[in-house]
Amino acid sequence: MIRISAGTAACMGLKEIRAQVKPTTAYLLWGEHCLMGCTFCPQSRESLRLPDRLGRVNWPPFSLAELSRGFQKGEAGGLKRVCLQGVRGREGTAPLLEILGRIREATDLPVCVSAWIDHGDEAARLLEGGAERVSIALDAATPRVYRQVKGGSFRERHALLLECARRWPGRVGTHIILGLGETEEEALCLMDSLYREGVTVALFAFTPLKGTPLAGKEPPEPPSYRRVQAASYLLQEGRLALSRLTFRQGRILSFGLSPGELREALAGGKAFETRGCPHCNRPFYNERPGGFLYNYPRPLTEAEEREAVDLVLKAAEEGGAFHEGNLAPGT
Template sequence: MKVRVSYGTAIAMGLIKAKLLARPTTAYLMTYHEGKCLNDCKFCPQARSSRASADKLSRVTWPVFDLSQIVEKFPQGGFKRICLQTIDYPGLTDDIFTVLEALQKLEVPISISITPVKRDILEKFKRFNVDYIGIGLDVASERLYKEIKISRYSWRDMWDFLDNVVKVFGRGRGVAHIIVGLGETDREVLSTIFEVYRRGGIVSLFAFTPIKGTPLENYKPPSVKRYRRIQWAHYLIKTGRATLGDFEFDEEGNLVGFPRDGINPMAFVTQGCPWCNRPYYNERPGKEPYNFPSAGMVDIENIKRELLFSSESLAL
């Protein structure tokens, strides 16, 4: 049985010899399939029509190892959690259960990011230390969803799946992935974030990353300034300090006003399952991260001065 391992995770396990700039606190694994995904999301290198390398997800390389090697080397990483990413292909759930059975001896909690599955499958996941489910909504705008997510699953299917995850695992255990920078307005992304929390889910924010070989390879990523403001607005919604009515938008849906007091560095740290820090998933080392791997890396005074209290338009 073969499994893909994110490059940073492989280094932490000792499967690859290289330097780590930020140690992953979660072990990131991905199901292995010789072909591409059945879905055709325009931003994804795993999409069925993508010309990108099959060992890519976002900008991260995922080399292949035997599952037995991963189990053997896992303790070297000091990980607090396992996150199993999946692509959609025939026989996926069988492969997942094979992987989960092998991982049981590690006795760590497991998250699975997966396309919609039936409720009985979710119930079975719970028997294998799975306590969080990632939901790849990705596109925050219903008007753009069909255009970008060329998927077997509709906008409604994804929301129904979130509802089922909450019913099976409880509130706060369904993690909706949302990518900022796919053409959505600030109003759309914040409305979607608010709806996720209203339904009992939580949000993990990503910044769009153009990957060579995908239809969106020439599309620009979001500015860090815009991303920071979405992060702060998300944090206010997540912590119950703001509702949609507390934000101001211009006629084009750009965020132009929101509460600014008491800026917390945790707003700019990777959000999602416990112990998820996914270092440099959206950006190359040396550049300011969209999502900081730890609160200690956040220059909060700089964020206050340059991003949140700037006199220029908040839409930048």
């Protein structure tokens, strides 16, 4: 049995729902009864065990035969990648390797495996077993937040992430959730260092979910999320140096750019689209349809782009003064 996100299942012809935006990646979830105690996650041992939930998304169960059959229709419907996520189970990554083999028999789409691994050799087995990429989720941006919301050692996870990124350049990613108690500065310093190591960072917004210990906590404020999204995009693209950003009490005070330069650097709206593995758009993973779109699962309209950039500019203006300055050398 494998769980398939409702939007993916619809794309594969396995379920009838009307999706506002189709996924461009097939999202699969294996396992129940996660050993981790993450206080934001419905799969964790600290939650009410809602096996069909992860993020805001429903994950109905299907057989592996149904999954295999679904790829043909899914590819015709626009799927460009497979994301196989696993909860942390007693069997380690062995069940994921088996499912990976079944996926490889059914499709040539590149596969990313996002799972708990204990050491680099487990990542090696997944990559040798047909995964194009692996993701080792940090989720939290600092050791302090990690301890509070996940328990355990941020430093160990971080070291493993870097070890894997160095062993397999361009094939390793991580997930960072904003809004768990980190400052904008802490999140951006971490992301900047990860980009330098060639790690792909997928940004998520903390989402309060029923049945989890953090159900009553507020999601991140939209202006703050937009600021970090904008800055992290420019850092990732090499269009802004971390040293140009200034912060006050952990919040971005200035991008070191004039409003015109910032608007020009963010033109096109890419900064506000879902980022992570190629073709990963995670529709409505963090958002209610009709609510604030933390990550756009599709290109922005001109009006949406204007609105998103206005929010970054407004927030920066309120925080302090814009600096006159140029984009990083080479832009």
